[in-house]
Amino acid sequence: MKKILGTTLTLLGLAVFGQAKEDSIQFAKISTEILNKGKAYNELRELTKNIGHRLSGSASYEKAVTWAEQKLRDAGADKVWLQEVMVPVWVRGKESLQIKTSNGKWKSLKMLSLGNSEGTGGKNVSGEIIMVRSMEEYDKLPPEQVKDKIVFFNYPFSQTYIETFRGYGDAAKYRSTAASLTAKKGGKFAIIRSLSSAFDDVPHTGSMRYQDDKKIPAVAVGSTTADELAELLKSQKITAKLNSNCGMKGEKLSHSVIGEITGKKDKSVIVVGGHLDSWDVGEGAHDDGSGIVQSIEVLRTFKNLGIQNNHTIRVVCFANEENGVKGGVMYGKTVKENNEKHLFAIETDAGGFTPRGISLDMDNEKRKQIQSWADLFLPYGIYDFKNTYSGTDLYPLHDLGIPTAELVPDSQRYFDIHHTEEDTFEKVNRRELLLGASTLTQIIYMIDKNW
Amino acid sequence: MKKILGTTLTLLGLAVFGQAKEDSIQFAKISTEILNKGKAYNELRELTKNIGHRLSGSASYEKAVTWAEQKLRDAGADKVWLQEVMVPVWVRGKESLQIKTSNGKWKSLKMLSLGNSEGTGGKNVSGEIIMVRSMEEYDKLPPEQVKDKIVFFNYPFSQTYIETFRGYGDAAKYRSTAASLTAKKGGKFAIIRSLSSAFDDVPHTGSMRYQDDKKIPAVAVGSTTADELAELLKSQKITAKLNSNCGMKGEKLSHSVIGEITGKKDKSVIVVGGHLDSWDVGEGAHDDGSGIVQSIEVLRTFKNLGIQNNHTIRVVCFANEENGVKGGVMYGKTVKENNEKHLFAIETDAGGFTPRGISLDMDNEKRKQIQSWADLFLPYGIYDFKNTYSGTDLYPLHDLGIPTAELVPDSQRYFDIHHTEEDTFEKVNRRELLLGASTLTQIIYMIDKNW
Incomplete structure (x- = not known):
């Protein structure tokens, strides 16, 4: 096709007034920042090409821990720490x-x-x-x-x-x-x-x-x-x-990696995360390197745009999602033990494909409030708020009554390459990955402001 | 990710009654037929791997003409013919x-x-x-x-x-x-x-x-x-x-390829098409081999499901979209000269990616009627009816006052590979391609039934 569209710039966001207009302008700033200056794609290249696949218990997983810690600091986190967790060690041979x-x-x-x-x-x-x-x-x-x-x-x-x-x-x-x-x-x-x-x-x-x-x-x-x-x-x-x-070779001490920017109004927590481990084949690019670099991008974007976050925005890079969910369980346990107030948690673990929606696992009132923001998201191709599941790592939070969610990317290509040698960096498209990071940043901006 | 969704089968289509229910059932039949038995992906492999790129005036374009003619017959067209058109001959060297x-x-x-x-x-x-x-x-x-x-x-x-x-x-x-x-x-x-x-x-x-x-x-x-x-x-x-x-080397007689299934009620025409030519690099897979095989799939699906089409459903494989639009112009001229009634024409020429919507270039009344069918399309990920352009090959029809349209696939990857050596079969995903064919069949089913 060679058709040349008119170059009239349709203003991103909507021609609306007041609060919604302010939000619409912020949505456009977030999207423009990430599509033009986002580092998620280059960071995914590092994670997949320099470290590669990273099953729980492997040496490469531990390298990924060190890498994620550094990336969260580079992104501007006020605080970065490791959360200890015992993980199973399964070896293929x-x-x-x-x-x-x-x-x-x-x-x-x-x-x-x-x-x-x-x-x-x-x-x-x-x-x-x-x-x-x-x-x-x-x-x-x-x-x-x-x-x-x-x-x-x-x-x-x-x-x-x-x-x-x-x-x-x-x-x-x-x-x-x-x-x-x-x-x-x-x-x-x-x-x-x-x-x-x-x-x-x-x-x-x-x-x-x-x-x-x-x-x-x-x-x-x-x-x-x-x-x-x-x-x-x-x-x-x-x-x-x-x-x-192959077989199980006991357990090992490992870590989830956590970084946050402190809330300016209170210390209630909003979580965005993915899982740092992957299966032991391919490069774990879509599953779930994409989710890790998108989550870090959210934190960086809040810092870069100087958005005054009311609440703490926390990135969690969960350990051991693939064969045990020990990272997710430990995170939930710690939240409960410390009685740490969480407002919302969203995971991105369905591939770094073009986003289409957000799945909402929460009570009807909160779901409807988020759905009422749909017009803000539509210019970004985000229209689907009907699903009601959330990420595997977030079930322990869900069980504590915390509203949880998951990014819903286009699903057509995911199960062609999921858990295979083919899940490599080359299968991830830069713009698709960044748009997912933008959607996550936008929803967290709205939650932070309104909850 | 390893999350297992509940296997509850959400009925495709909507829980509605009467007419809308009948349409919803037909939409599901179309989608199921194409996702399971569609031949577009294998046909695209043939076109791209056996013939390859096919610039107007080249020997490979003429091979593509013979191939498309045969494929339309195989798909069950009642009538297949070639439309003569003079095309420019540009050679790279x-x-x-x-x-x-x-x-x-x-x-x-x-x-x-x-x-x-x-x-x-x-x-x-x-x-x-x-x-x-x-x-x-x-x-x-x-x-x-x-x-x-x-x-x-x-x-x-x-x-x-x-x-x-x-x-x-x-x-x-x-x-x-x-x-x-x-x-x-x-x-x-x-x-x-x-x-x-x-x-x-x-x-x-x-x-x-x-x-x-x-x-x-x-x-x-x-x-x-x-x-x-x-x-x-x-x-x-x-x-x-x-x-x-490189340079222009005059003109040459070439052909658009046309096939149709005759209308059961009248001979008014509904067109679905793409362009058969491509640039002289890569394989012209997304641009626009995808559009060609999707259009043929529409015709085959009407035949295979035994849908009684009121009007004539015509597939047009346009010649010379890339460097002259001579095929589109000749088609429009013929329609005008023969005073051949056309109800609607849709092109698919924006890549074989997951469909997201349909762009509608027509008067407000007709656009609103199509938009009123949005609930039928939503379960298929088709939500975007806001754009108002149509395919390049259809402008001559548009100028005759005929309602025209274009399939709107996800656009994130298209301009990475558009008009390059990289536009190859391997860049096309089977399910994404077939979903586009399904959307085209669904909209034509609705137009055929209601116009």
Whole structure:
């Protein structure tokens, strides 16, 4: 397209008067500051390229702690500290999955052990694959058909939902429960089709849970491998052989990183945060490096624009969201113990994509008040205030009765790359990332002023 | 993030009754059909990978004509035909731009001649670079300071606008007029900073125009080269040397490709289209391969779902949008000559990104009617009906008083890759592309039913 639009400058914000006009002008200042001078994109490059992925308990996570501490100071925080938290240490190690078809030859499949899964202890574990398309189909299988088998849960990610989180939610039980369900009927290990919206061969890891002491391995394969396996199984028996070394290696002392600018009127706290840990593949760029650098951008923008914050604006870089939520739980526990008044907490943990809305997990009165600000947000493409969930790390705060929220970015690309080798800096767009930071700053500006 | 949303299925569409309920159900059918069975993504792979870029007058454009004809037949068109149109033949050929700094060595810069520009005829043309930051600055320069010089228009793409089309519109005059302005004051050729929202070294081509017979060359460099040049020019004189072979090589007979499903009630026409040509770099994936495959998807979806269309639904794959708009002009001329009643025409030529709205270029009454359907679109993330432009190819129809429109996708990434080597299939996301096709089908379903 080559169309040249008229260059008439539509004033950002709305042609309104008084209070709303003042807010509209402040919204435009925030957006202009961040789109032109925001550092989130360059900081994300540092985090992903200099440190890379950073699973809880790893040396790279500790490097990320030091990095985040420094970035919060650079952004102008009045106070920066580390919050101690014990985190699980899960290690992947070397792993391989092979199949043998009727031609008698072994073939390697691209795979990832699921996070928190135990491995085979470096030994080969093999058996015949049986495939089910759904939980209902699996439930009907008698144990004798599962005993000593490898169960392949080939449940596809639903393409039908417009918000891909719903497709993810729909398929998630396969990842969390496949191993325990397989173990209960005497199977040797479980293979799942990745929770992926893409039709490619990228395996997605992510956390699983054991329901009891029978801890057998669970691994994921990409969509095309899953389809090929299903096709092969139509005509022949297939043996799978897994060799893996993953497993839990106890706990370790680690830290969430916290920085704040002190409230000018009182010390009530408004939290904005993301999680500093990531899975141990790719670079944790969208999940959740984006959320970390956006949260730091909020603090920097308040400082740079000299906004007089009534309340304390606090950035929390949570430890261990991915496989334990120990950082979120510890933060909530500390708030409760110290009886520290929190007005509002928002997380950004759904990717650094163009923002579309804010999900509001709070009572109706507060939700309606925020929704009444919708006209201020609309010029920034923020129109969606209907959802009612909030970030995982914030559930402990929610349980204390604190209004919580989450940034809602466009969800179309997230589950193509989520928890994979493909979640890299190159997949993040500068303007999309910065617009998310702008939305966060705008909502916090409004909360700080009105609550 | 690992949050698992509740799997409660929110019924797509709205809990409403009667007519609106019927429409809501049809919207969900359209979306589900396209997200699950849509072929647009695979067709785009064919167009971009088997044919590639396809400038008017090139052999690859003619291949694209044959391909589009076949795809329209495959999609179930009742009638497919080619519309003859004479198109300009512009050829790039070999080209290079070098600079010599104070160290006396020549250095090559990444560059692209602007589309429609004449070259140097294979000879070296060199001179000292003078830089201006804006049109206003250039206007103040006396001709003697420009004579025999190379003028470097280093006007940055504004990051401030939320819709990047506005930043593009703001900077576009530099691309269209730099050569003629430079020639008027006796300069040898013009260099422009690319119309790019990215901070990288990718040059963007795109059409320019000569205002008179003094046809000197114009070329574009990427953002980082522009910044480096500006930095060098602070401390030293720089000589630039251009050698290029581009230029207009007359005209050629070519074709727009048209396919339709006949109206069941009457033969009034509803048009959906994009342009089949692209610039001669990259693969023309977002611009506008996406629009072509989305338009074909609309037709296929009407057929596959057995929707009884009252009026004729016509797909137009316009020739020569990029450097002449001859296809759009010829289509409008034919409509006028044949007095062919058109109810509505919509173009998709702003990239295959997640759709956000529909821009409506029509009288207030019709615009308001479409806006009254907003609740039907909202569950699909379509909320923005405020813009009032339509696609370039549709201006001739607009001039005939026909209501015209354009799909409005998210604009954040478009001008990073627009008219560059980077506009490739890999930059298009399957779900984003298909959602755009779904929105187009939904609006045409409503127009067909209500107009």
